[in-house]
Amino acid sequence: MLSDALVIDDVVIPAGTSKTVDIQVARLLSGTLIHMPVHVFRSEKPGPTLLLSGGLHGDEVNGIEVVRRMISLGILNQITCGSVVAIPIINVYGFLFFSREVPDGKDVNRSFPGSPNGSLAAQVAHTMATKILPVVDMGIDFHTGGASRTNYPQIRYDDQDPKAIEMAKAFQAPIAMGSSLISGSLRACGQSQGVPIIVYEGGESLRLEEKAVKEAIRGTKRFMHSIGMLEQSPKPRGLKGRQKGDQKAIRHISGNTWVRAEASGLFSSERESGQAVREGELIGRIRNPYDSYSVKVHSPMDGFIIGHNNIPLVHRGDALFHIGKESPWPESES
Numbered sequence: 290m291l292s293d294a295l296v297i298d299d300v301v302i303p304a305g306t307s308k309t310v311d312i313q314v315a316r317l318l319s320g321t322l323i324h325m326p327v328h329v330f331r332s333e334k335p336g337p338t339l340l341l342s343g344g345l346h347g348d349e350v351n352g353i354e355v356v357r358r359m360i361s362l363g364i365l366n367q368i369t370c371g372s373v374v375a376i377p378i379i380n381v382y383g384f385l386f387f388s389r390e391v392p393d394g395k396d397v398n399r400s401f402p403g404s405p406n407g408s409l410a411a412q413v414a415h416t417m418a419t420k421i422l423p424v425v426d427m428g429i430d431f432h433t434g435g436a437s438r439t440n441y442p443q444i445r446y447d448d449q450d451p452k453a454i455e456m457a458k459a460f461q462a463p464i465a466m467g468s469s470l471i472s473g474s475l476r477a478c479g480q481s482q483g484v485p486i487i488v489y490e491g492g493e494s495l496r497l498e499e500k501a502v503k504e505a506i507r508g509t510k511r512f513m514h515s516i517g518m519l520e521q522s523p524k525p526r527g528l529k530g531r532q533k534g535d536q537k538a539i540r541h542i543s544g545n546t547w548v549r550a551e552a553s554g555l556f557s558s559e560r561e562s563g564q565a566v567r568e569g570e571l572i573g574r575i576r577n578p579y580d581s582y583s584v585k586v587h588s589p590m591d592g593f594i595i596g597h598n599n600i601p602l603v604h605r606g607d608a609l610f611h612i613g614k615e616s617p618w619p620e621s622e623s
């Protein structure tokens with residue numbers, strides 16, 4: 290939004306000021322009103338409006354902590370142009386109940402664009418789609434792995450969208466991965482409104498992971514610097530044997546696949562996220578608790594572990610390791 294007026298839920302936020310807008314979403318069963326607090330930071334100088342959001346899945350605490358800490362550290366008060374719209378928790382219901390979903394069991398990130406009279410998830414999605422997305426130019430949405438699976442810090446972007454590719458490159462997460470838009474997701478809804486949104490994934494739900502939080506903040510600051518919003522940028526990413534700041538210093542991954550359990554039992558890992566693996570390498574074991582069988586888990590290919598399961602009790606078919614191959618970025622040279 291290059292115009293001077295930024296209006297969210299009928300609240301006017303003038304350039305050069307910051308304000309918190311409490312958007313009323315719905316009520317708890319007790320009658321208590323549920324609000325989604327939206328923190329807005331505006332520079333005097335015109336520029337783009339960036340959305341930073343967490344807690345779309347209410348139990349994904351690392352993302353919530355990233356946005357909270359960016360506010361708390363005063364980073365968003367230092368912007369030299371444009372505006373930031375920061376929402377630590379989109380799904381306040383899920384947060385209250387330690388849950389990914391809203392209480393009716395629906396996933397807000399599959400309920401976009403939502404509707405004012407639809408399910409609870411549809412109402413939360415509708416609030417974002419009608420009150421937030423129309424006033425922002427681009428977004429970074431912070432997530433973690435779900436259901437005891439951890440994700441190595443990574444950016445997921447729409448590889449059909451040159452703007453999203455540029456955002457992923459500027460962020461410089463340890464891993465970047467093209468991922469197609471899922472129908473009903475915030476990313477897909479953003480794209481339909483001309484708002485590129487990249488997703489950061491780091492760590493696991495209901496578990497704070499400092500490394501994942503710090504990587505997210507560094508990457509966000511790098512991106513904000515790249516669009517002229519911050520004067521300072523963290524150091525460019527380095528990778529052993531590769532030039533710092535070079536795009537090759539980010540592992541760009543594709544051809545990713547989940548290695549699933551071939552048997553039920555007690556699972557133990559021999560490898561973890563962030564490690565390179567060779568085809569056929571032993572990466573885990575599944576043992577029967579009465580020691581009547583033991584199954585080895587092997588990597589199906591040469592690649593890099595980008596996520597793994599942390600729960601030691603697995604059924605046949607459960608996801609154990611997320612492995613991808615390093616690959617070049619899609620063509621869209623700037």
Ligand SMILES: [Zn+2]
Pocket residue numbers: 345346349432433
């Ligand atoms: Zn999520």
